Amino acid sequence: MRIEDRGSLQSPATATPRLPLTCRDLDPVPGPISRATLVLDLSSVGVPARTRALLSGEGGAPDSVESRVFRWAHARIGSLVEKLLSGELRVAAYRPDAAGLTGLGPGLTPTGDDVLVGLSAMARRLAGGGLVEIRAAVALSTVLAGLPAEETTPAAHLLLREASEGRFPAVLATVVELIGNPHADAESLRTAGARLAETGAHSGADLLAGALALVQGVVDARESS
Amino acid sequence: MSATSLLGGPIEVVHAGIDAVAEAPRAAGAPVTVVDFRPPAGGDTRRMALLSELLSGPAAREIDAANARALARLLASRPHLVAIGVARDVVPGMADDLFLHAGPPVTWERMCGPMRGAVIGGLLYEGRAKDADEAERLAASGVVRFDPCHHHDAVGPMAGLVTPSMPVFVIEDRGGERPGTRTFCTLNEGLGKVLRYGAFSEEVVARLVFMRDELGPVLAEALALRGPIDLKHLMAQALQMGDEGHNRNRAGTSLLFRELAPAVVRATADRERAARVLDFVNGNDHFFLNLSMPMGKCLLKAAEGEPLSSLVSVMARNGTDFGIQLASMPGRWFTGPALNVRGLYFPGRTEADANPDIGDSAITETAGFGGFAMAAAPAIVQFVGGSAEDALAATRAMRRITLGPNPGFAIPSLGFSGSPTGIDLRLALERNLLPQINTGIAHREPGVGQVGAGLVTPPWEAFHAALEAFAEHVRASRA
Amino acid sequence: MTTRILVRPGCYHDSARLMQVSRELSALPGIQEAVAMMGTETNRRLLAEAGFLGTDVDAATPIDMIVGLRGGPDTAVTAATAALDRLLSGSATSAGGPAAPERPGTVSEALEARPAANLVSVAVPGPYAAFVAHRALDAARSVFLFSDNVPLADEVALKRRAAALGLLVMGPDCGTAILAGVGLGFANRVERGPVGIVGASGTGIQELCSLLDRSGVGVSHAIGTGSRDLSAGVGGLMTEAGLGLLANDPATRALLLVAKHPDAGVAERLHGLLATLGKPVAVRYLGEGRRGEVDGVLYAGSLDEAAEAAASRVASTPAARGDLAFAAREAVAPVGAGGSRLVGLFGGGSLAAEARCVLEARGIATRVPEEKLAANAPLPPGNLVVDTGDDAYTVGRPHPMVDQTVRCELIRAAGSDPSVGVLLLDLVLGDGAHPDPAPEIVEAVAAARAARGSRPLSVVASVCGTRRDPQGTARQEETLRRAGVEVEPSAARAAATAADLVLSVRQEVAR
Known part of the structure; x- marks a missing residue:
């Protein structure tokens, strides 16, 4: 059934979905980003329990739906991060994982969509700083634009479309811009992270998980190499 | 009957x-x-006897009448933003060696961390100290005097520090029985690391300098061009747009921005300068707080001086003590320990980081909005972990201890009934119900800043002290 | 273990609401897991994988809410389903508690909410009672003040204020009142009628109601004043107010006043008022002898006489009644009492006083034991009349009119004593009182008799109650009679019967 068919059942808010968070463009990256800065940033930003659960795939009561959300999301985030770091340029390569994330989990903007938006924001940031292949970041954006509207909530779909065009929730953008910036102090990053984490019921923590997953991936990859 | x-x-x-x-x-x-009976005044026999005398004794009807007059005067007051000046020039009694602070009087020795941090920041900002160490020595040496904002018809959020060179909003009563009454408040610095939360780093001082050199003068000129702004009118609209005027000021700030923006542009030759000022106002959802507060103070000053009134005219905290005043005895403080705030903490922060309750911002609840108008602002009940129903219940509860609704401050979710206004000391004690205050939480150490936000009440001690004094005052007045 | 999956179409709520739904449903008894999510394709697959299966889920869209419930037993899951609908319909209760109207927190607020309420009934602990009563007077409402332990000064202040305001403060320590057909406290259900009562004694008023009811006469109002009203300190303020009201009340044609031990000065002043009320008045001062008619005011020798006088003044055809002084009673046939002593165990304090008075008038000296009676201690000597509603017996337990445990123990103990020949008892019925007192009394009497073996025990009881009382006066009397208890219609008559029994035993012994 299409959204249009159920007009009588909808609240006005449903009929004209609105963006849950104000979005804006990311500031341009001034120069190359060093891995050392990222290591420092990871230790500065506070990681809420929910974000940690998404990053590790472990959390929630055993066998609960919540724990499954964390496991599903974790596996797909891992796969996307791997592809971004390996410089995968084909749009189609990102599609299955992105499709597995969109519409996944609780909330007005489901967890999976928030993770995708966070990941995409960080991919753009690190691409500007030379740590991620620019065309890989663009491929991910393209996938976001192409995810079918009927597979997630109207609000999340709007958010994905904004992200695919490089506009991100302001609370997320502030955090992303402070990461990899050697002149930013730890305190501002922590404060901005905290502000993001308390946005919405889950959304802030989920957006943060997407962003930090990629940072973690870069740090880990460099360590092993 | x-x-x-x-x-x-x-x-x-x-x-x-x-x-x-x-x-x-x-x-x-x-x-x-059937009444859900609880012993009045917590069941304390002596206090109950005093209270019974004030509620049911021969003076009771006179107190009722005095309260009715005090409330009528509060409701008739029309606070306007009329000017922006420099504290040294416009705040009565302000002097070069005087720092004003939130709450009842407090010495440097008893000042809490964030208050000390703000004093240090104030000394750095005024150029009286080179660094924090020197500022601390100076503050302890008595080189500057400290005095509550309220003693100078001013109010300040959190630490509430007012130093001589700070720009201040000048609020003037353009209605009521005592037109011309003025109140004052500094301009809001924004969120994050700010002086009012006790932060004093370079960025904090730099912002204060910007506010002194650019924000204040530009807004002053714009306001002169635009003419006085009716704050009660703005507040009334903001309440219908999801603000309660204490922890949420997004609508009020937006409305103010609309009022000021054209005048800022017209008054400023330098476009960049105008843009910086407008960006600053626009970027700070709490900019209107520093107007809602002195507006509240102006309303309450209108209620003061009614000799037998039990209306609470001031509630203010300095992070160490919580003090209240009564409209019948202006200037006299009744204090108790500032309590810890029940609230939500930023991730990584806990109650152990929190300073006890601080700031003059409880003037908003005293004047009948803020926590009392919680029903107007369900968004921030979410923020403190409640439901929209909790917001309605909070406002309904405050009806139980107030003298009446303020028809000027209509709350849509309660059928546009007026916000409960005018705390009656007697009713709070009889009903064992303290005013509910919305508030931010400062870190207990100087220089750190905000760690959360939540709800708090005054300590009973302050109300008990006020009861004793008021009973004595009534006896003496009628003798 | 049951899993259920529910679809609520078009329920597009914000995230916090979804989270709240999950949280509140999870908190319900028996619910192990509750998840509320939007019905996206991915979420539907996820829930299916987690074992939440259901056919209507397939049709769900991203703007429908789907809720998965897991728990047991089945009824718990069904209850959670109902809770979900309540939550979504908005009539929900949040974690903070029900949104339903709460009880008012104070009398003042209750009166604001119920402007038609014209009476405030106060039964809070003594130290708070005056505060609450004053708040009622602030709102110009009369007060029924059941609480005791109210300081005398507070009582005087309350009553002075009420008198000045033209209001009533009935109490403190006011056990009963009946206003316009509505009882308060321990009250008997009476027919409305022409006799008005003012009383400083709760059971005194109840006994009058009971006696009037037995004569087929109704009560217009019974205004309680509290036990201390006729003391020198209070000066009869509310007795005066009550009499004044009834004198002007068109429904009241005759007046009755009952009080215990009035202050002499107060009684004298009151006499002036009673003599000029313009309506027939009968007075019973408990514990005092009959003074007869003075200036048209009848000072009766018993509650029975007072009630009888009032009834005869309002009855269209005065019925022939037994002699009020009990002179011409038919002789009691003694059942052969086993001992010569009498023990009276009362629930109603005024009824005990009334009994004592009748016994003394018949030459039977009674005493109140200095030590409180105990079931396991030897019975003190002499004829004893005990009010088991006295503070000494009620510390930490309800009044014997409500809880008869102590009185029944004493009935067993005293009744077992072979030196005791007669037990004298009362039963007080009505709202607030024990729902079925007779069986417990009968059981205690039977136990006492069993302990005595062949030595007989006479038991005389009066039942204070009306035909409409919930305990059923007739049924209570029948239960007693069947157990061999002599039942009389009033405490005074029971005392008279008991006196005859004691006297006949004495005569037997003398012979």
């Missing part, structure tokens, strides 16, 4: 106490409303 009419029936009963006693009227089919 005379006893004669009682015999005419039909009997309808209100019952308090052992339920078995209400069995008989119920059996006879009479309506019985």
Whole structure:
């Protein structure tokens, strides 16, 4: 059934979905980003329990739906991060994982969509700083634009479309811009992270998980190499 | 309702106490409303006797009448933003060696961390100290004097520090019985690391300098061009747009921005300068707080001076003590320890990081909005972990201890009934119900800043002290 | 273990609401897991994988809410389903508690909410009672003040204020009142009628109601004043107010006044008022002898006489009644009492006083034991009349009119004593009182008799109650009679019967 068919059942808010968070463009990256800065940033930003659960795939009561959300999301985030770091340029390569994330989990903007938006924001940031292949970041954006509207909530779909065009929730953008910036102090990053984490019921923590997953991936990859 | 009419029936009963006693009227089919009885004044015999005297004794009707007049005067007041000046020039009694702070009087020795941090920041900002160490030595040496904002008709959020060179909003009563009454408040610095939360780093001082050199002068000129702004009118609109005027000021700030923006552009030759000022206002959702507060102070000053009124005219905290004043005894503080705030903490922060309750911002609740208008702002109940129903319940609860609604501050979610206004000391004690205050939480160490936000109440000690003094005052006045 | 999956179409709520739904449903008893999510394709697959299966889920869209419930037993899951609908319909209760109207927190607020309420009934602990009563007077409402332990000064202040305001403060320590057909406290259900009562004694008023009811006469109002009203300190303020009201009340044609031990000065002043009320008045001062008619005011020798006088003044055809002084009673046939002593165990304090008075008038000296009676201690000597509603017996337990445990123990103990020949008892019925007192009394009497073996025990009881009382006066009397208890219609008559029994035993012994 299409959204249009159920007009009588909808609240006005449903009929004209609105963006849950104000979005804006990311500031341009001034120069190359060093891995050392990222290591420092990871230790500065506070990681809420929910974000940690998404990053590790472990959390929630055993066998609960919540724990499954964390496991599903974790596996797909891992796969996307791997592809971004390996410089995968084909749009189609990102599609299955992105499709597995969109519409996944609780909330007005489901967890999976928030993770995708966070990941995409960080991919753009690190691409500007030379740590991620620019065309890989663009491929991910393209996938976001192409995810079918009927597979997630109207609000999340709007958010994905904004992200695919490089506009991100302001609370997320502030955090992303402070990461990899050697002149930013730890305190501002922590404060901005905290502000993001308390946005919405889950959304802030989920957006943060997407962003930090990629940072973690870069740090880990460099360590092993 | 005379006893004669009682015999005419039909009997309808209100019952308090052992339920078995209400069995008989119920059996006879009479309506019985059972009261959820709690001993008044916490059951303390002495306080109960004082309270009974004030509620039911020979003076009670005179107190009622005084309260009615005080409330009427509060409601008739029309605070306007008329100017932006420099504290040294416009705040009465301000001097070069004087720093004003939030709450009741407090010495440097008893000042809490964030208050000390703000004093250090103030000394750095005023150029009286080179670094924090020197500032601390200076503050302890008595080189500057400290005085509550309230002693100078001013109010300040959190630490509430006002130093001589700070720009201040000048609020003037353009209605009521005492037109021309003025109140004052500094301009809001924004969120994050700010002086009012006790931060004093370079960025904090730099922002204060910007506010002194650019924000203040530009807004002053713009306001002169635009003419006075009716703050009660703005507040009334903001309440219908999801603000409560204390922890949420997004609508008020937006409305103010609309009022000021054209004038800022017209008054400023340098476009960049105008843009910086407008960006600053636009970027700070709490900019209107520093207007809602002095507006509240202006409303309450209108209520002051009614000799037998039990209306609470000030509630203010300095992070160490919580003090209240009564409209019948302006200037006299009744204090108790500032309590910890029940609230939500930013991730990584806990109650252990929190400073006890601080700031003059409880003037908003005292004047009948803020926590009292919680029903207007469900968004921030979410923020403190409640539901929208909790917001309605909070406002309804405050009706129980207030003198009446403020029809000027209509709350849509409660059928546009007025916000509960004018705390009656007597009712709070009788009903064992303290005013609910919305507030931010400062870190207990100087220089750190905000760690969360939540709800708090005054300590009972302050109300008990006020009860003793008011009973004595009433006796003396009527003797 | 049951899993259920529910779809609520078009329920597009914000995230916090979804989270709240999950949280509140999870908190319900028996619910192990509750998840509320939007019905996206991915979420539907996820829930299916987690074992939440259901056919209507397939049709769900991203703007429908789907809720998965897991728990047991089945009824718990069904209850959670109902809770979900309540939550979504908005009539929900949040974690903070029900949104339903709460009880008012104070009398003042209750009166604001119920402007038609004309009476405030106060039964809070003594120290708070005056505060609450004053708040009722602030709102110009009369007060029924059941609480005791109210300081005398507070009582005086309350009553002075009420008198000035033209209001009533009935109490403190006011056990009963009846206004316009509505009882308060321990009250008997009476027919409305022409006799008005003012009383400083709760059971005194009840006994009058009971006696009037037995004569087929109704009560217009019974205004309680509290036990201390006729003391020198209070000065009869509310007795005066009550009499004044009834004198002006068109429904009241005759007046009755009952009080215990009035202050002499107060009684004298009151006499002036009673003599000029313009309506027939009968007075019973408990514990005092009969003074007869003075200036048209009848000072009766018993509650029975007072009630009888009032009834005869309002009855269209005065019925022939037994002699009020009990002179011409038919002789009691003694059942052969086993001992010569009498022990009276009362629930109603005024009834005990009334009994004592009748016994003394018959030459039977009674005493109140200095030590409180105990079931396991030897019975003190002499004829004893005990009010088991006295503070000494009620510390930490309800009044014997409600809880008869102590009185029944004493009945067993005293009744077992072979020196005791007669037990004198009362039963007080009405709202607030024990729902079925007779069986417990009968059981205690039977136990006492069993302990005595062949030595007989006479038991005389009066039942204070009306035909409409919930305990059923007739049924209570029947239960007693069947157990061999002599039942009389009033405490005074029971005392007279008991006196005859004691006297006949004495005569037997003398012979």
